[in-house]
Amino acid sequence: MAWVVGTGAFLGLLAIIWGTVTLRTGWMVPTARRHVTRPQLHGLGALLTGTSPLLQSLFYFRILPSISWEVRFFGENAFLFAGILLIALSQMLPVRRSPDHADPSGV
Template identity: 70%
Template sequence: MAWVVGAGMLLGLLFIAMGTATLRTGWLLPTARRHVTRPQLHGLGALLMGASLALQSLMYFEILPSPSWETRFYGGNALLLGGMLLLLVSQVLPLRRSRDHTHPSDV
């Protein structure tokens, strides 16, 4: 069981690194560049998902004090699903367009 939690910890750290890179520089994975229209939301979603996975692992290995199982379950799921929702929204929302580009014939 410890190797599953350790793999989750590594995945959480990867998500945190990816979210930080996206928020600071706007860099995205090459497979996501075509689909993501809002990189800031994508980075924030990756940070939330990474924090959820990392906190769950730290509580399992008793590095952090562990609250009740209900708090861990509902809190971890809220962070994970919130991050997934932000990743979805970052891909579904249309591109932002300035007013000049939407009606060029009004000049």
């Protein structure tokens, strides 16, 4: 069972690193570049999504002090679903247009 939790912790760390890189530089994985319209939302969503399995592994290996399972369950699910929602919004929201840009069709 420990290898499953360890793998989740590793994937959580990868998601946190990916989110941090996206927030700091705006870089996206090449397969996601075409779909993501707001990289900051995507990076924040990756951070929150990666936090959930990392916290789960820290509680499992008793690195963090144990709290009730209800708090862990609902807290980790809140991080996970908030991250997934932000990732979905980063792909569904339209691209923001600045009002000072000229309209290419009106030229």
